[in-house]
Amino acid sequence: MSEFTEIVIEIISSIPSGKVATYGQIARLAGAPRSARQVVRVLNTQTRKHNLPWHRVINSKGEIAITDEYGADQQASLLISEGVAVSDKLKVDLEQYQWEGTP
DNA sequence: ATTTTGACTATGT
DNA sequence: AACATAGCCAAAA
Numbered sequence: 001m002s003e004f005t006e007i008v009i010e011i012i013s014s015i016p017s018g019k020v021a022t023y024g025q026i027a028r029l030a031g032a033p034r035s036a037r038q039v040v041r042v043l044n045t046q047t048r049k050h051n052l053p054w055h056r057v058i059n060s061k062g063e064i065a066i067t068d069e070y071g072a073d074q075q076a077s078l079l080i081s082e083g084v085a086v087s088d089k090l091k092v093d094l095e096q097y098q099w100e101g102t103p
Numbered sequence: 104a105t106t107t108t109g110a111c112t113a114t115g116t
Numbered sequence: 117a118a119c120a121t122a123g124c125c126a127a128a129a
Contacts, residue, residue, distance in 0.1 A: 002121070024108055033107085037123075040110045045120070059109070066110050 004030055008042040011101075015056040017082045019099035020092055022060045029101050055079055062094035 007030040015021050023036035032038060039057075047054045055075040059065040064086075066072040076086045084097050 005120080022108090023110080027108085035123085036107085036109050037111075038121085041112095041121080043110065054110085057110080060107080064110085068110080071110085 004032055004035070004038060005042050005046070007031065008039050009046050009050060009052065012043065012046075012052045012054070012057060013050075015053055015099050017053075017056075018084055018097065020056045020058050020062075020079070020084065020094070020097050021099045021101065022058060022062075022094070024060050025098075025101060026057065056082075056099075058092055062092045062098070064090040064092075 008026060011021070011026050011029050023039050024033075026039045027033060027036045030039065043052065043054050043057055046052055055078040064072045064075050066075065072090060076089050079086050079092065085093055087093070
């Protein structure tokens with residue numbers, strides 16, 4: 001496991017409920033500005049073992065970009081359950097709910 | 104023109 | 117077999 005992986009895990013774990021974070025943001029916080037894909041990989045892999053709030057991670061447009069329809073639908077439901085407004089079932093108001101990361 | 108973002112896939116150990 | 121890691125390339129702003 002590289003540092004990057006661990007950092008990403010920590011960051012994702014640190015996302016408070018009712019907030020969301022974007023790939024690019026996480027990648028930047030993890031110290032890899034152009035490696036949003038790596039963040040994705042960590043999400044997919046580590047989510048199985050750890051229980052990471054993967055549903056709080058979305059793309060930079062604030063949309064749920066999962067290819068898995070069931071997963072996407074579930075994510076939307078989870079976000080709504082946390083109090084995050086999801087418009088069009090797959091869109092989140094980044095302005096309101098984007099996590100600041102490290103204030 | 105430059106910069107940023109990707110919810111994967113292939114490859115190694 | 118399973119787990120973990122790295123990265124190109126292309127589209128959008």
